[in-house]
Amino acid sequence: MLVIGDVMLDRYWYGDTGRISPEAPVPVVRIGDEERRLGGGANVALNLARIGARTRLIGVVGNDEPGQAAEGLLQEAGVVSDLLISNSHPTIAKLRVMSRNQQLIRLDFEKSFAMDGAFERAELLARVRAALADTDIIVCSDYGKGTLADVAAIIAMARAAGVAVLIDPKGRDWARYAGASLITPNVAEFGAYAEGFATADDWQDDTTLARGAEHALSQLDLTALLITRSEKGMSLFERGGAQHLPARAREVFDVTGAGDTVIAMMAAGLAAGLTRAQAAELANLAAGIVVAKLGTATVSRDELLAALHAAPEGGRGVTDEAALADWMTGAKARGERVVMTNGCFDLLHPGHVAYLEAARALGDHLIVAVNDDASVARLKGPARPINPLAHRMQVLRGLGAVDWVVAFGEDTPERLICRLLPDVLVKGGDYDAAQVAGADCVIAAGGGVRILEFVDGHSTSAIAARIRERAGD
Template sequence: MNSALTSFGHARVLIVGDVMLDRYWTGPVQRISPEAPVPVVRVRADQVRAGGAANVALNVAALGARVRLLGVIGRDAAGAELRALVQARGIEAEWIESPSLPTITKLRVLSRNQQLLRLDFEESLDCTDGFDRASLRQRFAQCLADCDIVVCSDYGKGTLVDVAALIGLARAAGKPVLVDPKGTDYARYAGATLLTPNVPELEAVAGTAVDDADLLARAEALRARLGLEALLLTRSEKGMSLLRAAQPPLHLPAEAREVFDVTGAGDTVIATLAAALAAGVELPQACRLANVAAGIVVGKLGTATVSAAELEAALHHPHADTGVVDEDTLLRLVAAARARGETVVMTNGCFDVLHAGHVRYLEAARRLGDVLIVAVNDDDSVRRLKGPTRPLNTCADRMRVLAGLRSVDWVVPFSEDTPARLIGRVLPDVLVKGGDYRIEQIAGHDIVTAHGGRVVVLDFHEGYSTTRIIERARQLP
């Protein structure tokens, strides 16, 4: 599986389909409108992202594969924004401009990470003067020689009205074709390599299933009828099922630990599948990668992507989101956190007898970023620092207690007298130490600042001391 990740850079993916601009307005809700029983959102942020087939392209690019995108936009401000978003990610794009129709735009209004309203600005491209279909087919044919696999991302907006012709061109050129389908006319996808419908989409075409066995039977019948090599059925909380000719179904359980937003999850699935297959990964293994990627992306807000670092971390340590980790695991998790744009905070200490002062200090450190790493002196280094009677608690016990704190994400041991070496490997965005230290006295401060990070000294709360607790315990009768 790891070799698949390192070879994504050699994969070449061509994506054609409905591109759109996703806009997000976010802000607090503090009252109900006097004009109607609806919440009033005070908009504090306006964010735009590439959606639809463009989001598929971003997902492929995030994995490190080379991607070319072919889509239709309007001659408007939204089209210009979408162009800029795609270009900023280093994606080669072939744009077909519609002279009369707007760029498809979806505006979502959110408060406290909950979607309150969605507004769609669009007209169907499925009309004679919607766009130059011949130009799209011509550009598609020209792009085929420079790709390993084709993705048709159909959102039912009209870009793929001639999808059967595109599939025919790709198959004649010897290129596999993956389709994320829409609507009820699946006959136009005949001859594709693989389809990725979800359960409602499948049942809209094949009929409502009475149970799981019936659902898989209907999916297999559809696969055979369309002459597909495979059909990957995405089943929400039940995971995925891969159906292939003359082989038993392959069932993959859902990987998500917390579902935050399913927007764009299908884009991530087909993007990961395409990148993996283009990199030479066998289909069952590629589906496993896509399943893991889907489990990551539903934990993010809105249309989002999954990086190779996040995927690698999830594959190597699927249950190591928090808690005690070794150094190599920590580095993979930190890479995944950075890929998500998170700020990494790090502190260190013996934490021999955990007390309220420690807890308050760690809570304050956690507020400086998105994830908090606590590096803990192992038992030998504590003895060198504190004397032969310390520590009172073993390193394993101390780390386990720290890992149970809500403010702490990862706990890692170190054996040296200072954590400078470990800090040099992690390179946190914020290095924190408690007490009356000067910054230049803090181990690792020079490494962190040299790499653009900052060092923060936090005050310890008065009245709390491990030494004082030990002395008081010794005075007890």
């Protein structure tokens, strides 16, 4: 991930206040603690690094103590900092004085990094060009401080290299963002850009917002537009369609930096192979986590996994083995009872549904491990599976009884089961418990094995045979 943008240092002074100053009607705060956090484009980079993305940051800081502090925080987080050092501009810094979880005042220290000198602007573009070959996605974090004065040139370079560019915009002049892959404004920023198209109140209407979005997509040659809408959640607009995502936050404590989290998770999702709609769901969930925190904040991988599982709609039930192993650690720590079963689930029928519901009733969560296409073919013959792995997993994730769906490539799930070690391992049919793959590991770890009867009259092989017979007719 390559992040380019305005780098800031956020400082927090914490203290108690119990009296009013005799000099003026203002509270007196006795400062006890100080905290420093990354802000602006640096916070975007930090969000990415916290979930494990390899991240490089290009920006500008001053030759001063705040600049050194920002670089130190970046190094601690594992971000590759590729920062230009300015001798004529101070590092952009914000100081917030906090008391009893309330912000009393914010002091800004800044001077625009417009980089009027040709050398500075050329140097920044040269660093972007050098980083392109090792970049999957670019995020431009524009806070209007001047670092992205040549954003149009960055977009052009990225398009020529086939690299997607995501932009968190600022101001009303969006012509310079033309050709970007995706822009992530909040509804107020979008209203400022589209002023004259509708009044401020009209932007809360889905129909009006859709018309404005369609206009922006066309005028700016964008692939997609993600508009954050506060308590209304987010709206993702693409050519020919829109998706509205409800807000995930249960409690909004502080929206500082939420936009940084949104664009970071959107970029990470796309780089990892998610669709734009799936990445938007991830970003929406992450935003709900971060606004419940005080000040400029990030979201961790563990927090995302926990929130994905806790989502009312079942979250993203299709996962991978590594992520599921991490989630299992948390579930065990919380004392939750995890049930696991496995199968091909090629043609889902009522017998499968009844079996999975019975398995889910044995604990708090149900994991379904699914044979991949190659292992199904080895077990069932070259004519199987009828449905590819991705389709089988998506159907399973839609069942109310199923929490997580994970694939495995071996003929048996023994290795996977022995890694996850569920509390209850379930198998259907006439098996003896000792014959079930992975049973030894589960029992040795203190778990149990249950054999459930299949519902009579339902068989995937029989359904497949009937389909072939009717196709022959």
